[in-house]
Amino acid sequence: MKTIKYLLLSAILVGFTACSEDDYDYNPAPEPLPELTAGTADFSKYVAVGASFSAGFTDNALFIKGQENSFPNILAQQFAKVGGGAFSQPLMKDNIGGLILGSTVVAAPRLYLDLSGSSPAPKLLNATPTTQLTDVLSGPFNNYGIPGAKSFHLGIQGYGSLNPYFGRMASSATASVIGDAVAQNATFFTLSEIGGNDVLSYATSGGIGMNQVGNFNPATYGGNDITDPNVFAASFEATVKALTSNGAKGAVANVPYITNLAHFTTVPHKPLSPANPAFGPQIPLLNNIFGALNQIFAQVDPSRQIVFSTTAASAVVIHDESLTNIAPIIEGALNASPTFPAFIAQFGLPAEAAPLVAKLLANTYGQARQATANDLLVLPSMNTIGTVNMAVVQALMAQGVSQALAGQFSVEGVTLPLEDKWVLIPSEQENIKTATDAYNQSIAAVAAQYNLAMVDFKSILQTASSTGFADGDFIFTTKLVSGGLISLDGVHLTSRGYALMANEFLKAIDAQYGSNFIAAGVKANPGDYPTNYNKDLR
Incomplete structure (x- = not known):
């Protein structure tokens, strides 16, 4: 009887232990996500206004795949889940990138990552662009991201005759970027990277204040002088005033310190090695x-x-x-x-x-x-x-x-x-910082005045250049090739970087308008977007 008693006691203890282990290992179902809401925003007609980043410019060119992965197009896909409408973009003719005028190449093809050498390196695609500069598309469009555009360019009538990227999508020969954008009667807009080109051409030219580039190049188009902060302030407010004239809500982004970009941090100041047989x-x-x-x-x-x-x-x-x-x-x-x-x-x-x-x-x-x-x-x-x-x-x-x-x-x-x-040199870097700080003061003031959401892109890039910026399973840095954020040209983002940018816009929109994209799990997965494109993509 004692043996039976102890056996029964052991069985009870074993059973209790088993139940305890099962309880410990049990993974309850995740809490259901809240239902998606737009808050006080209306995303039924979304228009993006900006420059290269808005266009999806990557690897030193504009091409179809890059445009399809532009951050406005990624945003539009999320907006569609809460009543957002169609989003039309002025797509290029190929995935080669670049522009031609007749048979003359006026903007180079995209870069690709060449893996044939001892270390991966950016290389120009050996292909001829097919997008004719003079081919004008029929709109209307939702994405008015214009590579090369500076703040004061947006209101210039006939700007299409000066910038071929706008020329191929302008509604008329006398149209302005902001005029065409406002004509879409948007309910929601994004205004991004305005101010970037206002200092970028000065920076990429090494601080030279005169345009020495012959062919059209989005990074240096329009002269290299830094835009006067007063001109920027007036241009930015005029753009926002026009975009909100029908009561539309929107989100804007400030300007990062562009000297944090890989274009300015990749080449060391001490590159001359005594081990180099030529030196x-x-x-x-x-x-x-x-x-x-x-x-x-x-x-x-x-x-x-x-x-x-x-x-x-x-x-x-x-x-x-x-x-x-x-x-x-x-x-x-x-x-x-x-x-x-x-x-x-x-x-x-x-x-x-x-x-x-x-x-x-x-x-x-x-x-x-x-x-x-x-x-x-x-x-x-x-x-x-x-x-x-x-x-x-x-x-x-x-x-x-x-x-x-x-x-x-x-x-x-x-x-x-x-x-x-x-x-x-340091004095030129200080010129860039001073102008950028002035631009950002104007952007913050206008965003507050018009009750707009604002993305702190400056802080995002600073974090990425120091400790790395996290989104999903990725830590983004500004290192060329390996950082995931900056494309092969050292200036523009990768498509994965544009997914991050879209998510940061969603965060800002949630905070300003009471939507809940992030809480509802409606955001881009950076892993779904590439950091570079195969050289065989045409």
């Missing part, structure tokens, strides 16, 4: 050449001294237009030096060439220094550093310098200071 063996000779100049720099401004390391990476040599031009001091000191004729003799030059060489060195290095961590090199400079500038070679040869010696003194970033267009 390392030349270091002793280079230090000998700059030794003569460094004696002068030490007297005038020691920060200008140029020295290349034999054991670690060295900084490139740049032209800094903010420095006092000491060319006359250099020329005078070299001509007065009794050892200078002997110095140039090592290059096979006669003593009588000393005055010519002194002038050449003075003109070349009068505003030169090595880059520091405070300088930003623009992305295209990676293809220039270390190359021989043949135009400079020819100019030196025209002055009697031998071809071999001219080549030695024409190596970009080494013996030839990188031009202003390749570098953003």
Whole structure:
């Protein structure tokens, strides 16, 4: 009986334990999501106004797949679940990207990620665009994202004759972007990245205030000067006033510090490795050449001294237009030096060439220094550093310098200071920040005045560039190729990045108008969108 008793007790204990373990492992069904509501907003007719980001520009081009994954189109798909209507976009003819005028390519094809080398790198698609600049589409459209548009461009009548991306969708030859957008009588709108191009062309040109680009390029179109903050403020408020004139609600985004983008953070200021067989063996000779100049720099401004390391990476040599031009001091000191004729003799030059060489060195290095961590090199400079500038070679040869010696003194970033267009020096970066801060003050004030939702895109990009920005299963950073947020051109977002942007708009809209897209689980899944497109996509 005792045995039976203990067996029964054991069975009871085992059963109790089993039940406890089942209870512990039990995963209850998730709480049902709330029913989706639009709050006080009406999404039945949605219109997007903006620039490249609104258009879906990615990998340095506009093409169908990128447009289909534009953040306004992603938003429209969410709006459709709460009464939103159709969303029409001015699609390109292909997935090649770019524009042609007749048979002439006026905007290049898209970039793709080339995996054939030792490390993945952006490469221009080897294909000819098929979208004719002069082919005008019949609207109306819902997406008025115009690559290259600055704040004051939106109200220009006839802007289609200046910007082909708007020209192919404008309602008439005299139409303005804002006029066509307002004509759609939208119930809801987004106004995004207005202000970005107002500083971007200045930044991508290395702080050059004059447009030096021949063919149309969305990143530099319309001149490179930073838009005056007062002009921006008036243009932005006029745009919002027009878009809200029928009582429409909307959401706006502020302007990030564009210097956080991969276009300005990818190329290091110290890219010159002594392990490079084209550079390392030349270091002793280079230090000998700059030794003569460094004696002068030490007297005038020691920060200008140029020295290349034999054991670690060295900084490139740049032209800094903010420095006092000491060319006359250099020329005078070299001509007065009794050892200078002997110095140039090592290059096979006669003593009588000393005055010519002194002038050449003075003109070349009068505003030169090595880059520091405070300088930003623009992305295209990676293809220039270390190359021989043949135009400079020819100019030196025209002055009697031998071809071999001219080549030695024409190596970009080494013996030839990188031009202003390749570098953003601190003062130029400060110009960009000052303007951006002023733009954002205006955007915040107008958003408050008109009771609009506002997306803090500036904070999003800052977080992504430092600790990373989370959305779903992804941590987005601003690193080129691997960060997931910035496309191969270093400026525009990836399609996955545009999904993140759409979700941030939904958050802001929920907060302002009482909708519940995020709480109801109605948002984009970033994993459904690519970070780049296959080169075979046409």
